[in-house]
Each structure stands twice: as C-alpha cells, then as structure tokens.
Amino acid sequence: MDIIDSILLGIIQGLTEFLPVSSSGHLEIGKALLGDDSIPEDSLIFTVVLHFATALSTLIIFRKDIITLLSALFKFEWNEDTQFIVKIMISMLPAGCIGILFESELEALFGNNILLVGVMLIVTAVLLFMADRAKKTDKKVGFWDAFIIGVSQAIAMLPGISRSGATISTSVLLGNDKSKAARFSFLMVIPLIFGKIAKDLLSGDLSFNAENFGSLSAGFIAAFVAGLFACTLMIRLVKNSQLKYFAYYCCVVGILAISITL
Numbered sequence: 001m002d003i004i005d006s007i008l009l010g011i012i013q014g015l016t017e018f019l020p021v022s023s024s025g026h027l028e029i030g031k032a033l034l035g036d037d038s039i040p041e042d043s044l045i046f047t048v049v050l051h052f053a054t055a056l057s058t059l060i061i062f063r064k065d066i067i068t069l070l071s072a073l074f075k076f077e078w079n080e081d082t083q084f085i086v087k088i089m090i091s092m093l094p095a096g097c098i099g100i101l102f103e104s105e106l107e108a109l110f111g112n113n114i115l116l117v118g119v120m121l122i123v124t125a126v127l128l129f130m131a132d133r134a135k136k137t138d139k140k141v142g143f144w145d146a147f148i149i150g151v152s153q154a155i156a157m158l159p160g161i162s163r164s165g166a167t168i169s170t171s172v173l174l175g176n177d178k179s180k181a182a183r184f185s186f187l188m189v190i191p192l193i194f195g196k197i198a199k200d201l202l203s204g205d206l207s208f209n210a211e212n213f214g215s216l217s218a219g220f221i222a223a224f225v226a227g228l229f230a231c232t233l234m235i236r237l238v239k240n241s242q243l244k245y246f247a248y249y250c251c252v253v254g255i256l257a258i259s260i261t262l
Contacts, residue, residue, distance in 0.1 A: 002215065003214060003215060003218045005034045005215070006046075006214075006215040006216070006218040006219035006222070007218050007219065007222040008030065008034070008222075009027055009030050009031065009034070009046070009050065009219055009222075010050055010053070010218065010219040010220065010221065010222025010223035010224075010226065011222050011223070011226045012026050012027060012030050013026075013027055013050040013051070013053070013054060013219075013222075013223040013226070013227075014050075014053070014054055014057070014222065014223040014224070014225065014226020014227040014228075014229070014230055015226050015230050017051070017054040017164075017223075017227060017230070018054075018164065018186070018227070018230055018231050019162075019164070019237065019246060020124065020128055020162045020164045020165025020166075020168060020169070020243065020246045020250075021121075021124070021162055021165065021246055021249055021250055021253070022117075022120070022121055022124055022159070022160050022161060022162035022163075022165065022250070023050075023051070023054070023162075023163075024047060024051075024159045024160070024161075024163075025117040025120060025121050025124075025159050025160035025161075025162070025253075025257075026253075027046075027047055027050065027159075028113065028114065028117045028159050028160070029114060029117060029253070029257055032114050032260075045212075045216075046215075046216065046219060048196060048197065049216050049219060049220050050219055050220065050223040051193055052193055052194075052197050052220070053219075053220045053221070053222075053223035053224040053227060054223055054224070054227040055189065055190050055193035055194065056224055056227075057223075057224050057227030057228045057231055058186055058187075058189075058190060058227070058231060059190060060228065061228070061231040061232060062186065062187060062190075065183075065187065066187075066190075068081060069081050069084060069085055072085065073085065083143075084184075086143070087141060087142075087143060087145075087146035087184070088146070088184075088187060088188050088191065089191075090143060090146040090147050090150060091146045091147065091149055091150035091153065091184075091188045092150060092188070092191055092192055092195075093147070093150055094147070094150040094151045094153065094154035095150060095153045095154040095157060095192055096192065096195075097154075098154045098157060099157065099192075099196065106157055106158075109158065109159055113159065114257050114258075114260055114261050115257070115258060115261040115262075116158070116159060116160060117159050117160035117254075117257050118160065118253075118254045118255070118256070118257030118258035118259075118260075118261065119160065119254065119258065120158050120159065120160025120161045120254075121160045121162075121250045121251070121253055121254030121257065122250070122251055122254040122255070122258075123160075123161060124160070124161055124162045124165045124166065124247075124250045124254075125247040125248070125250040125251040125254065126247075127165060127166055127169040127170075127247075128165055128169055128243040128244065128246050128247035128250065129243075129244060129247045130169065130173060131168065131169035131170075131172040131173055131243050132242055132243040132244040132247065134172045134173055134175075135175075136177075136178070137175050137176065137177055138177050139175050139176050139177055139180075140176065140177065140180050141171060141176050141180060141181065141184045145171065145174045145176060146184075146188075148170060148174060149167050149170050149171050149174075149184070149185075149188070150188075151170075152166040152167050152169075152170040153166065153167050153188065153189070153192075160254070160257075162250070163185075163189060164182075164185050164186070165243075165246065165250070167181075167184075167185040167188065168181045168182055168185045168243075169243070171184060171185065172243075
C-alpha cells in the first residue's frame with residue numbers, strides 16, 4: 001500500500017469513526033477499491049493502527065472527562081464517576097473475551113470480505129432504524145445496560161457492523177438518553193483499543209518493519225488529524241440528528257457493496 005492510499009484510508013477512518021456508519025466497513029471497501037492485496041494479518045494491523053489514531057484523538061477531545069474519571073479513582077468514593085468507570089470495565093468484558101478466544105478467526109475476516117461488509121452494514125441500518133423510533137428519555141446507562149452494550153461492542157468487531165451505531169442503538173433501545181449513550185459509547189472503546197495495542201506489542205503480534213512503516217505512519221497521522229477535526233462535529237451530529245439518516249446511508253452502501261461482489 002502506497003503513501004497516498006494510506007492517507008486516503010486514514011481520512012476515511014477519521015471521518016467515519018464517530019458516525020454510526022462502520023469505519024471498519026468503510027476501510028475494507030476503501031482498500032478493495034484501491035486494489036489493496038494485503039494478507040489478512042497485514043490488513044488487520046493497518047486497521048488497528050488507524051483505530052489507535054482515532055482513539056488517541058478521542059482521548060484528546062474527551063481529556064476533561066477522562067481526567068475527572070481518573071481523579072475519581074483516588075478519592076475512594078462510590079460516587080457517579082467511580083460507578084461510570086466500573087460500567088466501562090463491565091462493558092469491556094464481552095469484547096475482551098471474544099478478542100482473546102477468536103482472535104485468529106477475526107483476523108481472517110479483515111481481508112477484502114466485501115460481501116460480509118455489505119450484509120453487516122444492512123444489519124447496522126436495521127439497528128439504527130429501531131433506535132430512531134425509541135422514545136426520548138433522561139435515563140443514564142446502568143450496570144446491566146453496560147454489559148448488554150458491551151455485547152453489542154463485541155458483535156461490532158465484525159467488519160461492517162458500526163461499533164458506535166451498535167452500542168448507541170443498543171443503549172437507546174434499553175431506554176437510555178441518546179446524549180448519555182453517545183458519551184458512553186465513545187469513552188468505552190478507549191481502554192480496549194489501547195489494551196489491544198499493548199497486548200500485540202508485548203506479544204510481538206504487531207511487527208512494524210521498514211517496508212510498511214511509511215504507509216502506517218501516513219495513515220496514522222491522517223486518521224489522527226481527521227479524527228480531531230471530526231470528533232466534535234460528529235459527536236454533535238450523533239447526539240442531535242435522527243439516526244434514520246445514518247441508517248439510510250448504511251443501507252445504500254451495504255446494497256452497493258453486495259452488488260459489487262455479485
């Protein structure tokens with residue numbers, strides 16, 4: 001993969017990470033259109049690096065929230081911030097278990113499997129349509145809600161299932177406020193992304209050599225910058241816009257992806 005392609009894919013990742021339209025699905029479609037013939041392991045490495053970049057941009061945008069939550073750990077009080085941290089930890093369990101037990105199977109899915117991406121985008125559209133019809137509420141995410149949302153996050157490890165779309169939709173369908181659902185969705189993924197990077201670096205699963213360093217760096221920078229720009233705008237759209245418009249988009253792209261493969 002050359003530098004220009006990496007930058008284009010990085011921009012796609014940065015712009016789609018914060019909308020419920022599946023950044024991983026768009027990356028797979030983008031790689032297919034650009035003629036990327038990477039083996040599944042290399043393709044997954046590139047995807048993880050781009051997700052790391054947008055996770056880092058999320059960390060910067062939500063720095064005040066994160067500092068507040070980390071400070072709560074040292075107060076040793078069972079307050080709202082401490083409870084939020086526990087909910088984040090609960091939400092990590094399903095995806096963590098799936099990632100450990102089925103890592104190789106997941107890697108095999110990230111290799112220009114456009115038919116799967118198309119089908120999963122339509123699944124995402126259905127979730128968004130259902131969430132769009134949910135009643136408005138002021139309810140905040142509960143402990144059991146956090147686990148169910150975590151299950152949705154685990155399912156969203158499939159390319160084409162929007163992580164934010166699945167988690168926000170699940171949270172809203174559980175009766176939670178859309179704004180609170182969006183905040184929880186964007187914060188809950190940060191520990192998983194950084195944990196995944198740390199695990200792979202320590203185990204040697206992610207190997208960076210001189211041959212792919214340039215493209216990975218270009219993609220990382222593009223995704224990070226695009227993420228910084230898009231995060232504030234996209235989060236506002238997720239909170240205030242109707243989810244059905246994202247559902248229409250996912251449905252159209254999903255049908256086009258399936259049509260390409262057939």
